[in-house]
Amino acid sequence: xxxxxxxxxxxxxxxxxxxxxxxxxxxxxxxxxxxxxxxxxxxxxxxxxxxxxxxxxxxxxxxxxxxxxxxxxxxxxxxxxxxxxxxxxxxxxxxxxxxxxxxxxxxxxxxxxxxxxxxxxxxxxxxxxxxxxxxxxxxxxxxxxxxxxxxxxxxxxxxxxxxxxxxxxxxxxxxxxxxxxxxxxxxxxxxxxxxxxxxxxxxxxxxxxxxxxxxxxxxxxxxxxxxxxxxxxxxxxxxxxxxxxxxxxxxxxxxxxxxxxxxxxxxxxxxxxxxxxxxxxxxxxxxxxxxxxxxxxxxxxxxxxxxxxxxxxxxxxxxxxxxxxxxxxxxxxxxxxxxxxxxxxxxxxxxxxxxxxxxxxxxxxxxxxxxxxxxxxxxxxxxxxxxxxxxxxxxxxxxxxxxxxxxxxxxxxxxxxxxxxxxxxxxxxxxxxxxxxxxxxxxxxxxxxxxxxxxxxxxxxxxxxxxxxxxxxxxxxxxxxxxxxxxxxxxxxxxxxxxxxxxxxxxxxxxxxxxxxxxxxxxxxxxxxxxxxxxxxxxxxxxxxxxxxxxxxxxxxxx
Numbered sequence: 001x002x003x004x005x006x007x008x009x010x011x012x013x014x015x016x017x018x019x020x021x022x023x024x025x026x027x028x029x030x031x032x033x034x035x036x037x038x039x040x041x042x043x044x045x046x047x048x049x050x051x052x053x054x055x056x057x058x059x060x061x062x063x064x065x066x067x068x069x070x071x072x073x074x075x076x077x078x079x080x081x082x083x084x085x086x087x088x089x090x091x092x093x094x095x096x097x098x099x100x101x102x103x104x105x106x107x108x109x110x111x112x113x114x115x116x117x118x119x120x121x122x123x124x125x126x127x128x129x130x131x132x133x134x135x136x137x138x139x140x141x142x143x144x145x146x147x148x149x150x151x152x153x154x155x156x157x158x159x160x161x162x163x164x165x166x167x168x169x170x171x172x173x174x175x176x177x178x179x180x181x182x183x184x185x186x187x188x189x190x191x192x193x194x195x196x197x198x199x200x201x202x203x204x205x206x207x208x209x210x211x212x213x214x215x216x217x218x219x220x221x222x223x224x225x226x227x228x229x230x231x232x233x234x235x236x237x238x239x240x241x242x243x244x245x246x247x248x249x250x251x252x253x254x255x256x257x258x259x260x261x262x263x264x265x266x267x268x269x270x271x272x273x274x275x276x277x278x279x280x281x282x283x284x285x286x287x288x289x290x291x292x293x294x295x296x297x298x299x300x301x302x303x304x305x306x307x308x309x310x311x312x313x314x315x316x317x318x319x320x321x322x323x324x325x326x327x328x329x330x331x332x333x334x335x336x337x338x339x340x341x342x343x344x345x346x347x348x349x350x351x352x353x354x355x356x357x358x359x360x361x362x363x364x365x366x367x368x369x370x371x372x373x374x375x376x377x378x379x380x381x382x383x384x385x386x387x388x389x390x391x392x393x394x395x396x397x398x399x400x401x402x403x404x405x406x407x408x409x410x411x412x413x414x415x416x417x418x419x420x421x422x423x424x425x426x427x428x429x430x431x432x433x434x435x436x437x438x439x440x441x442x443x444x445x446x447x448x449x450x451x452x453x454x455x456x457x458x459x460x461x462x463x464x465x466x467x468x469x470x471x472x473x474x475x476x477x478x479x480x481x482x483x484x485x486x487x488x489x490x491x492x493x494x495x496x497x498x499x500x501x502x503x504x505x506x507x508x509x510x511x512x513x514x515x516x517x518x519x520x521x522x523x524x525x526x527x528x529x530x531x532x533x534x535x536x537x538x539x540x541x542x543x544x545x546x547x548x549x550x551x552x553x554x555x556x557x558x559x
Contacts, residue, residue: 083209083217085182088126090190093141099368100148106372107149107171110379115347115431116154116162116172117378118359119371120300120339124191125183131364136187138364143195145368146173151375153197156231160297163335163352173375174347176200176337176359178235178300182213185220192229202235202300202337205287218291225293233296234333237284239277240302253303254280274328281332299333304340330355343458346378348431350459353522358427378427383435383527385549388424397423397529407532409443409543419533423457424549429527430458435498436553437528440546442491444469447535451542453494454529455503461517461524463503464531467492474505474513482513491545497552500524 122132124139134142146153152172154162159174177184180203192199201224207215216224224230242251244260246267255277258268268276281299289295329336336356344358345351351358360374377394385391392404402420406412412420441451446469454464464475469490474482486492486507497504500521505513517524528549532542 083219084223085186085213085217085220087185087190088136088187090194091136091140093137093144095141095144099145102369103145103148103372104150106369106376107151110150110171110376111381112171113168114171115168115349115380116159116174117375118159118174118176118337118347118357119375120337120359120361121175121177122179123177123181123183124188125181126187128183133183134362134364136191139188140191140194141368142362142366142371143191143197145372146197147195149372153199155198156200156233156298159200159347160335163347163357165349165352171379174200176202176233176300178202179204179240180208180216180221180232180235182216182220185216185224186213189224189227189229193227198229198231200231200233200298202233202298203284203288204235204237204240205284206236206238207240208287221293222291232288232293233298233300234281234284234288235300236302237280237287239280255302277328278332281329285332297333298335298337299329300337301329304338344427345430346380346427348380349522350430350525353520377425380431381425381428382551383429383432383549384551387547388549389544389547391424394425395422396426397421406541407530407544409541411541418535418537419531421529421531423529424527426457426527431525432527433498433500433521433525434552436495436550437498438493438495438546438548439530439544440491440493441467441542442545443540443543444490444492445540445542448539449532449534449542451533451544452529452531453496454531455496455498455526456524457526457529459524459526461519462526462529463496463515464529465494465496465505465507465513466531467494467507472505472507472511472513474515476515476517481515484511484513486511499552 121134121139123130123134124136125133126135150171152170154169154172154174156174158169162169175197177188177199180201184199184201188199201216201221203216203221208221209215209217221230221232225232236255239254241254243254243257244250244262245252245257246260247265258270258273259276260267285295334355335352337359338356339359339361341356341358345354345356347357360371360378362371366374388394389408395404402412402416403410404422406416406420407422412418437453437455439453441453443449444451444467450466450468452464452466454462456462461477466473466475467486470486470488472484472486472492472494473480484507489508493508495506497506501517501519501524503515503517507513530544530547532544534541
């Protein structure tokens with residue numbers, strides 16, 4: 001006989017879905033308490049009824065968002081690895097206490113507030129052999145030298161503010177880099193951060209994301225800009241190179257030359273040249289703006305070769321410089337940077353009026369001491385010197401084979417020119433105005449020699465007074481505008497007072513010469529020049545016995 005377990009009969013059993021599928025329910029009294037789910041609108045259990053599909057849609061959306069976010073993060077990670085190079089750790093240059101002491105000493109004596117000086121770097125790279133590339137250690141040493149000498153750095157906005165009439169800042173520099181090379185992200189960025197300094201990059205925008213790892217990528221640029229340490233300005237979009245300028249294949253800078261159109265067997269017209277250059281420069285602005293940065297207001301000329309070269313047109317070169325060169329560039333960029341120019345206008349009010357700023361270039365072989373000396377020559381100083389004749393190292397523009405001693409009456413060496421000229425602090429006096437220069441000139445011979453004192457050096461209208469034993473001549477921009485007879489003597493005292501647009505000359509206390517310019521005052525500022533010459537080799541040179549420079553007393557005038 002087989003024993004069978006008696007099955008338990010359900011009590012008041014009903015079939016119900018608690019969210020886990022249909023199942024029997026043995027709860028005593030359940031049917032009486034809960035009734036039938038259908039009569040209650042299936043309100044019991046969250047997985048059925050009116051809440052079923054919204055919940056499922058919500059869960060699906062959340063799942064999809066997680067998948068999308070994970071995919072986006074993966075793509076971003078891939079692009080980061082592809083377009084953002086790993087940064088090298090900051091280095092520490094080997095610097096001695098003697099180095100630091102010397103750099104601090106070079107900063108002493110310079111004004112606390114002065115117009116900024118612009119520096120040009122090109123590349124920071126530990127492996128490059130280029131004369132333009134600094135090692136990370138060398139770059140660290142240069143920034144340390146700037147710190148110890150009392151210089152701070154400006155960003156592009158602060159520099160632009162000063163150049164547009166803002167207050168003169170503390171002694172400072174604008175650190176610029178040309179081209180936009182990859183080493184600036186990999187090496188220079190962390191060194192700049194270490195010194196809490198700021199850099200401005202003039203980027204060849206058409207080369208970004210290309211020719212890696214030599215050039216930066218836009219993702220690196222965006223990170224550099226967001227750090228607050230970097231600004232980005234224009235160095236053209238695609239004109240940093242050489243191209244044919246004639247039928248035989250002579251190459252020149254595309255910015256500075258009309259190009260040869262091979263298919264048409266001719267050179268660009270001036271209109272085509274202007275249209276091409278303008279399209280490139282505006283394109284470089286668009287490239288920077290499209291990546292979330294402000295429109296650049298500064299431009300660095302590639303190779304320092306501007307559109308004022310001889311084959312841009314057939315007009316007179318001076319007219320061409322104004323028409324094609326400065327107007328073309330300044331019509332787009334208020335400030336144009338160059339490393340080489342015939343008149344070195346460092347950052348100043350006069351440079352702002354001209355729209356051109358000359359920079360101090362730093363090479364791989366430039367030592368920190370040399371860099372500081374070059375900067376100091378550019379720092380604007382006040383026109384207040386008692387004995388500038390003994391400040392020999394700050395006189396520039398002298399001819400080869402002519403020593404400064406000729407201005408003090410010493411004979412020139414055999415074969416030396418019979419004429420000598422020297423400019424005092426030509427780069428650090430470009431904003432001089434409202435000052436007075438007085439020279440005592442002796443050993444003037446009877447028709448055998450002459451000497452001159454000039455003011456407004458390298459301005460658009462320099463003024464010079466030439467004296468002999470018995471005559472004084474006033475020259476403006478090299479042309480004679482007035483002449484006066486002098487009491488015949490071997491010594492004369494010349495005083496020149498420089499005002500905004502007026503120049504007043506008094507010789508020996510009573511002979512007066514005057515000139516008033518109609519040019520813009522900002523273009524007339526400048527320092528002083530001395531000249532000396534003999535009519536025949538062997539004649540005695542005149543001598544500057546004394547020279548002083550002082551601020552003009554506004555309550556007293558010469559005439």
